[in-house]
Amino acid sequence: MAGVEKPRYQQLKDRIIARISSGELQPGDRVPSENELVESSSVSRMTANRALRELTDEGYVRRVAGRGSFVADLRAQSHVLEVQNIADEIAARGHTHSSSVIRQSKQNARGEVAKALHVEQGTEIVHLTLVHYENGVPVQVEDRHVLADFAPGCLDEDFAATTPSAYLSSVAPLQEAEQVVRAAIPNAAVCRQLQMADDEPSLVVLRRTWSGGRPVTFARLHHPGSRYELTGHYIPPGTARSPSADVVQLESLKQC
Amino acid sequence: MAGVEKPRYQQLKDRIIARISSGELQPGDRVPSENELVESSSVSRMTANRALRELTDEGYVRRVAGRGSFVADLRAQSHVLEVQNIADEIAARGHTHSSSVIRQSKQNARGEVAKALHVEQGTEIVHLTLVHYENGVPVQVEDRHVLADFAPGCLDEDFAATTPSAYLSSVAPLQEAEQVVRAAIPNAAVCRQLQMADDEPSLVVLRRTWSGGRPVTFARLHHPGSRYELTGHYIPPGTARSPSADVVQLESLKQC
DNA sequence: AGTCTCAAGTTGTATATACAGGTTAGACGA
């Protein structure tokens, strides 16, 4: 990594996000005010303001003039499918994430995997299969293929501790991701790993991620239809945020 | 509306967005630099900077240090599930859209519908049920509830000619939409209308749309799992657009 | 007890200024 430091407003954002996703700050909790950040971090108020304002735009924080800044509930504005790391997603809900590694081996790319990654048949890849649990309940089977020359450490990394998603984005910055969502009937192995009922459909996300101008990883993410859903909040570009909208209750939508 | 003026950075954004959406500024065209905005609009550079920076975050503008600011390619801001109108979506694929109206009646909101729309039980709503066809093949059952006082013309409109989505956005501007995606087992009626196989799962999108600070319509969109999927392209905020990536081939991803 | 006012703290915005670093075109010299 180059020794270039991140800008200070970004450092502030990172620290606050870390405190939220670690659970230290719960939804509704008060976040340090601009003036408190000025004193504790030795930045100007404009810098603290930018950090808090961007956290608000990104849905982490809700601000009320005259009262203060608070951790937003429910990731109010996270875009559908923006989630890159299921561990963060589960942590943001205040739950406990764990995972078990089913497969971690070097293989040669065949058929559709080679095609998805834009490489020749037989190119070396690392094939990972993990099951992710939320509070002990299985919620995702991650079946991932990574270009071997992109992430040579993939075979040795302990993916029970660091999710592949987190590891890969630490190796190189994510540039773009394409995704396809479909409903499907799971195969027997997935069905067993997710402890699904016989007639239960699964929600499958196919995700291909690009880095350095080429696709580097391709994942199939299987979820149990009865225990998992994708949520999203869409605001058309250029729309002024309605100040009254405050916190939108996705819960009531989920119960329908 | 109160006579409160919008903040100046927002006025700047509005003016630039207007020039882009009117076609005066085409993708790739140069946008006024910060210093030019300072002179032409009598604002400080920090204000011009904020306007251009937020336009960048929202995907309207691409900035290059040392060169200038340019109108971004339109594709950059399309997010998953941004599709509001299935007729447009089908037309964009070069296919033919048609639809048949199954139900178009006035009802009283009950249970979950009343809850989703934030109204009392018994409030008058219009209940619409349509089947949408792509090249004659059914691809969506739209089960929609609209607040009667929001769109009184809903009972008379010919929804075989204009989709409810298109009609509603012509009545009032869309502000926000919440969406939930899940896999489910369709009920018998949906199964028949979509001509689905017995064991085929369905992909269901629940969508609640806000206008004027209140929810005005709530729709359940059922799709056959074997013939429909949601696709998306995600670019993390703040990422420099890779100029080479151009048009990404989703097709190869779909075949997996 | 109830009401009013005001001070302190908060967010939101706007400005002037400063410096670092990328990009480009043109001047200049070999």
Place this chain on the structure above:
DNA sequence: TCGTCTAACCTGTATATACAACTTGAGACT
């Protein structure tokens, strides 16, 4: 002619300062 250097412009960030508007609680007053 070719390469190099520099000046001019651009974005990106950081700071100090200022004013407006909102919220809350404490204290004064009736």
